Amino acid sequence: MGTTSDGDRPWQSYHTAYTNAKAGMEGVDKEKVQRIIYEMSKGSKYFENEKRKEAYIRQKVENLHTLCAKLTDKDMPHFQEVANKKILELEASRDLSKIWLHIDMDAFYAAVETLENPSLKGKPMAVGSMSMICTANYEARKFGVRAAMPGFIAHKLCPDLVFVPTNFEKYTYYSELTRKVFRRYDPDFIAASLDEAYLNITESCNERGLSSEEVAAELRNNIYEETGLTCSVGVAPNRLLAKIGGIGKVTETILKDVLGINTCEELLQKGAFLCALFSHCSTDFFLSVGLGLGRTDTPEQKLRKSISSERTFSATGDEPMLLQKLADIAETLSNDMQKECLWGRTLTLKLKTASFEVRTRAVSLQKFIQSKEEIQTYASKVLKAELPLSLRLMGLRMSQFRDDKCSPRDPMQKTLASFVISGNVTASATCVNKSSISEFSDEHQICDAQTDLSVHRESSASNDNKISLSYETNDVLASNQLSCGLKFASTSNADGIENMGNGCSEKCDSVETKNEMISNFSGHKTVAASSQKVELSWVDGYICSVCGIEMPPSFIEERQEHSDYHLAEMLQEEESVYGTGHLTQERSVRKALQAKENARKKLKSSPNKGRHIPIDAFFIKGKKNL
DNA sequence: GGGGGAAGGACCA
DNA sequence: TTCCTGGTCCTTCCCCC
Structure with a gap:
């Protein structure tokens, strides 16, 4: 940011997301671009806010410098030992058996617009508006224009820039055309966005006796023939390497400014300092990146979270x-x-x-x-x-x-469902009171164990609520990426394909283990139905007939919860009667899976599994205000 | 100490 | 004059059990 130390060139330290290099921006007069962006931004509220954020990061960097300075010669052998151990453990998990492709359509929106309007060919063009542009073609990038840049700045950089408004229906149509091609190589391909995808071509290569480069080249050719669009392809044994994206601007600044780290190699060389300065989670992530480790599994379908x-x-x-x-x-x-x-x-x-x-x-x-x-x-x-x-x-x-769709339900009902794990347990409870009567019966069954042990309810016309188990993963793409500011082994580029050579995978423990555990009780997809009933009524309108607790009629939700509680009690008793029955077995499995998941979260030992590392994660826990 | 909710932030396309 | 939108995941902090 334009501090006094920047002298007469304050723009040199003004780094925004759009001052970083991007494909097609080679040869751009970076200083000129930076100066124009700085001149057009300075004094604005946006600029002031950027300064505030920059100051915050600077403070973090200073804190880490201070901590670094406190490390003694006696400390370092210990941290080096820890780093060496971590590296060995990570190295042991390397898996070179898979072949992944990362496909990125070249300047996708701009390319589609040009395809439909050939007169745009050869002209600098951006898709978006004067306030913000989504993407720019390669002609525009030569002027420093790029995605996520305000249109008025782009216009200043390139006065002849042609603006084309976005048309997502068009992009979706062309995206689907590309996906038809992807499916031929990997029916379970992972769509990262409209213009990006990951394909596991291991089987395709093996079945056809082709090398990964041959398949990648063929795929690029097919995409071009069937859509008229070009794409870049990265080939590697895991998704991280196939893409090699970036640690963001903040992380890059911290690694560079605190430890002078610019390359993967340096991440490994400075492993002891990483262990000393950063959390366990962050250190593992950095070392994994240094080793080129990434995910090699195909995640189950993701469910929307928000x-x-x-x-x-x-x-x-x-x-x-x-x-x-x-x-x-x-x-x-x-x-x-x-x-x-x-x-x-x-x-x-x-x-x-x-x-x-x-x-x-x-x-x-x-x-x-x-x-x-x-x-x-x-x-x-x-x-x-x-x-x-x-x-x-x-x-x-x-x-x-809510787990089920298209019918409103009180969240408390989910609480009830969580008591019941599986099986054809048919339980009914009747809540009787002077003013209202409610009945419900739950029929539970285990679905195909392919997706998280979460309880789903499906309403039917007959008012029966079916509870089924399905398996859901929170797996996400290997989206931790290394920015272009860091120099790594290789990267996909706009011109073609590069094979990243060695890479690895981490053990995909969660999905496989869950499936394994579930399969351990295959054949027990249903359990005996209960004939028991909980008869609960409210004596004098407010006293529970089962336990005597007093609850006025106006406490509708509390009463419902109370009924659920007694039902759960009944089910637990039933479970104890069956002893080693399936309910216990399945509950144990669910508990074990939950514990496993909790342990995974707690250990945070594998942030390399496609997790972003926020800025605060780079500071050791409990060491605020260093 | 662990779990869960809230708030803030990094990062992605 | 003018600096997006929509999404995920992670952390810390705080409260409650």
């Missing part, structure tokens, strides 16, 4: 106007949720102030909601608590979805 909508507008502090905008966003979100049959119970309000400060405020509700009115009601309450504020963006996010 859905959101946000809008940027001219900064305003006018409350009625903000509430109206919030209502519009609530409507958009509600519509999106209805399209996907989603009901959520955690609502998060995102605010960006006029000075670009971002705040989030979340509220977890007692029920699942979907309607515009409900979303708007809760969101307005949260917003009013924050006002007065001058805002330039508001967003709403819904998460904590």
Whole structure:
């Protein structure tokens, strides 16, 4: 940022996401680009906010320098030993048996627009608007124009730049054409976005007796013939290497400025310092990257975790106007949720102030909601608590979805479901009181064990709630990436294919082990039905007939929960009667799986498994304000 | 100490 | 004059059990 130490060239230290190099930007006059971006940005609120963030990172770097300076000659042998041990362990997990491709369509949106409008060919062009551009073709990149750059800056860099508005229907159509080709090589390919995918071509290579390079070249040719679009392909034994993306701007700064690390090799060489300065989680990640380790498995289908909508507008502090905008966003979100049959119970309000400060405020509700009115009601309450504020963006996010879709249900019912693990246990409980009677019966069965042991409920017309088990993974793509600022072994490029040579995988323990554990009780897909019933009534309208607890009729949710509790008790008794029965067995398995998952989270030992490493993760726990 | 919710942030396309 | 949108995952902090 333009500090006094920058002398008469303050722009040299102004680094934004769009001052980094990108394919097609070779030969760009970087200093000129930086100067223009700096000149057009300085003095703006955005610029001021960037300075604030930069100062925060600088402080972190200084703290780490201080910590580094405190390390003594006696400390280092210990940390070197720890690093060596970690490297050996990681190295032992290397798997070279798979062949992965990472395919990235070249300047996808721009290429599609040019395909449909050949007059754009050869002209510098950007898809987007004057406020923000999505992507730029290679002609525009020669001027320093690139994705995620404000249009007005891009226009300044390249006055002849042609702006084309986005058309996602078009991009989706062409994306599907590319995916048809991908499926021929890997039916379970992983789509990372409209223009990016990972393909496991191990079988394809083996069956056809072709090398990975031959298959990759053939695939690129087929893509071009069937879509008219070009793509870049990375070939490697794991997904991390096939892509070699980047550690972000922040991480790169920290590694460079604190330890002088610029390459994979240096990550390994400075392993002792990494162990000394960073958390266990971060160190493992860095060393894995240094060794070129990445995921080699194909994750199960991912389930959506949240859905959101946000809008940027001219900064305003006018409350009625903000509430109206919030209502519009609530409507958009509600519509999106209805399209996907989603009901959520955690609502998060995102605010960006006029000075670009971002705040989030979340509220977890007692029920699942979907309607515009409900979303708007809760969101307005949260917003009013924050006002007065001058805002330039508001967003709403819904998460904590109900397991089943398309029918509202109280979250408490899920609590009940969690008591029951599997089997054809048919349990019914009747809650009787002077004012209301409720009945339910649950029929449970184990689904194909392919996806997390989570309980799903499906409502049927007969009011039976079916609870089934399915297996779901939280696996994500190997998205930890190394920025172009770091020099690594190899990378895919716009011109063709590079084979990354050696790579490895970590043990995909979670999915395989879960499947293995589940298969251990194959053949026990159903268990005996219970004939027991819990008869619960409210004596005098407020005393539980089973335990005597007093609860007034107005405590509807609490009463429901109480009934659930007694039902759970009944099921537990049933379990004890069956002794080593399936309920116990399955519950044990579920417990073991949960423990395993918890242990994985706690150890955080494998951040290389496609996890992002946030800035705070680079500082040792409990050492705040170093 | 562990679990879970909230808040903030990094990173991705 | 003008610096996005939508999503995931991770951390710390705090409260409760």
